[in-house]
Amino acid sequence: MSLRILLADDHQMFRHALRALLARDPELEVVAEAASGEEVLAIADAQPVDLVCMDIAMPGMDGIEATRRLLARHPALRVIGLSAFADRQFVTDLLAAGARGYITKGEAGDELLRAIRTVCEGRSYLCPEVAATVADALRDSPGVYAAAPRLTARERQVLQLIAEGLTSVQIGDRLHIAASTVEVHRRNLMRKLDLHNVAELTRYAIHSGISPNVTPGGAG
Amino acid sequence: MSLRILLADDHQMFRHALRALLARDPELEVVAEAASGEEVLAIADAQPVDLVCMDIAMPGMDGIEATRRLLARHPALRVIGLSAFADRQFVTDLLAAGARGYITKGEAGDELLRAIRTVCEGRSYLCPEVAATVADALRDSPGVYAAAPRLTARERQVLQLIAEGLTSVQIGDRLHIAASTVEVHRRNLMRKLDLHNVAELTRYAIHSGISPNVTPGGAG
DNA sequence: TTCGCACTACCGGTAAACCGGTAGTCCAAA
């Protein structure tokens, strides 16, 4: 019996590469691809899926919120998170959302295959770097861990757009909310993360993987 | 006859890792380490060095400017550039400064050993990703290439500090110049790169490798 | 039901970014 897999990542090339990688195991069948959290939910509602390989950095609804909603509707689903870096905040958030595995894109492809097999057996799998991150988070006193700055879905969405260079007015237009509301989210982000300007927010967004590390496009 | 190597990178851990890597070849002897461009010049003036492994992202004088000045004083020296990404601008700038090799940190360690051996034989060595970048730069018409936005040493320095979240006043204090002068460099950067806010400058700095991709420090 | 949280939205204010211009010195290349 093959495993029906949904690939969720905003980069088509990466999805194709993953598809090629997973093709090495005849037991694994990629039945669909999604480029955003909204697409993931729509596809999972429309056809049977066993496992989702979910990038946390996607435009619109990100991987964390998508995982939360996905598992609320389809509790039997298994989710494996993917991101460029093992940021403590996003690792713990995604695991709290119900993901069974988490590996960084820096790992070898075999790591993903191992994660899929392990997760299918009902166990969890974290790549070494992520495992160390989680261990660090737990070691730094459970109290602090519980009180750690947890970003809301809206805050992550705003953070993503700030890191793309949009102004509060532009973000408001994009999300169909007032610019003043965007400013509130911006201030809450800075307070929670103890960062105080756009440059630091952008660095955090890129490092945490919520925003892809690509060259900005310029005005053209 | 062993090869006297100088390692230049602002991260001690990376220098140590490189040292361990190079120790696998008994012909290679790491005779010194530097954490900035200024240190590289001082060391090369004080003791004989055959080859420099130079990170382009260093605080103060970066690897490009350091390579330019280094080769002006010691033309027989060989320089191999290292960076996190194969940004077109910085690759071409470093090669124009006289570097004989360029590899990204994403490559395996064997790639660096191969580069060192090749460069010592008097030939140039570029890792595949960098080679492709250079090819692209040349293919996109020599005219455009010549007219490409070339950043000055001072501009790269200012860009680095902008990406760290410093204000123009703070950057001016750090570099011992007026804040108004920093604003000029900032505007020239934005004009040359066709970017128009701190977020995009920060993305560019991180992606190009001039600024390390680390989590911002908070107010601490 | 009450409480907390997320999300929404506004007020006012200061600091900084962003945009345009002019202008001097220094140095190296033409």
Added chain:
DNA sequence: TTTGGACTACCGGTTTACCGGTAGTGCGAA
């Protein structure tokens, strides 16, 4: 010698970021 680039520095202005507060709605948990 002249020209051009890099670096320095200032003038003016508008927009946005940043910081502090208040406040209403809806929703889910205690």
